[in-house]
Amino acid sequence: MTSRKVLVVEDERTINDALAQRMRAEGHDVLQAFDGPSAVELARTGRPDVVLLDVMLPGLDGLEVCRRVQAERPVPVLMLTARDDEADVLVGLGVGADDYLTKPFSMREVVARVAALLRRVERAAALAHERPAVIDVGDLRVDPGARRTTVAGEPVHLTPTEFDLLLCLAREPGQVLSRERLLREVWDWGDAWGTPSAGRTVDSHVKALRSKVGAGRIRTVHGVGYALEDQL
Template sequence: MTSRTALVVEDERTINDALAQRLRAEGYTVEQAFDGPSAVELARSLRPDVVLLDVMLPGFDGLEVCRRIQADRPVPVLMLTARDDEADVLVGLGVGADDYLTKPFSMREVVARVAALLRRVERAAALADERPAVIRVGGVSIDPGARRTTVADEAVHLTPTEFDLLLSLAREAGQVLTRERLLREVWDWGDSWGSASAARTVDSHVKALRSKVGAARIRTVHGVGYALEDLP
């Protein structure tokens, strides 16, 4: 199996080195960056399979790094943040991050999240080859093969995670999908990841998705999960 390449972007050298060492032990090829400008340059030349990206960086912050590398080519991004403020998380998801972890985090969880991101990329590529039928739920149209979405005939840009989340909800429109099921289907997480942070991950992505497809289209069933409604 070809080694996957990870780019670790973190200005605290101790954390950066620890992440790099653990990922190398797991079989990844790892490059390291310690500021915004060098991260963008490395991402362009290296073309990594996944990026671990701290929010607070010298030069320019991780949000700007994420914007620039996603504009160059889509790549899975796991954002690392010292703050768990919802507004900060939503901004990160809005610029193209696929997932986030709040410090302090365990290396085991980092490895699991990175592996899950890469499995989702492989699953999306396999789905594109199958050319599945377009799914329509009210005014929302989803093309799983081309990974395109329109709302009321207008194209909507979704991050890879937002697209997978919408697709899962659309496949069983009107039915309530639990957070645990969404974590398995969209994030490829195991049952052992049923923590409060995991639930917040789902909630944050749903909120970001609502801002793009319309809040009324995704119904919340408190304490359970979410359902996609058939609205024009």
């Protein structure tokens, strides 16, 4: 993995320093912020390639930081939260987080999630140069090259993860894609990610995506996965 710039935002110095040290050990340049306002400023001036963002921060909470950072410049955000409540997770995804980890987490898992986020960014950049065909599923249009989505001609703002998830489903409309396949193709997670949180990650992102493109477009097949339909 090419060296990238990582912004670590965590008010607990011990955790912040541990994350920063591990990211540096992986060969990345690291910026550190310990409160919300400084995180927003560092994201603006430092232009990180990925952000590790705690939810509970002084000054501005992580949700507001994420909202402001994404409004300035789209950047992959891995949200770190002490709460695994579904509503909290959906709010985080709704303001632009690409993924989330619930505390306590292992450094190995953080490293793997960051690597997966960065690989997806590289894939998206390569895809943009290939100018792949636009996909229409009913009145839903997905443009992989421009990374744009419209519903009935109206633009829909999606996070990078939501777009990749929608694109994966749109390539095979009507076909049920398993959670395992979605984790592999969208999140770039391998077989080692057979954890309970893996399935919840897919489910949470599907719910966030439904809120933007219409709940009836994505069909759930319980115990299997999801399919994109051309009818609401």
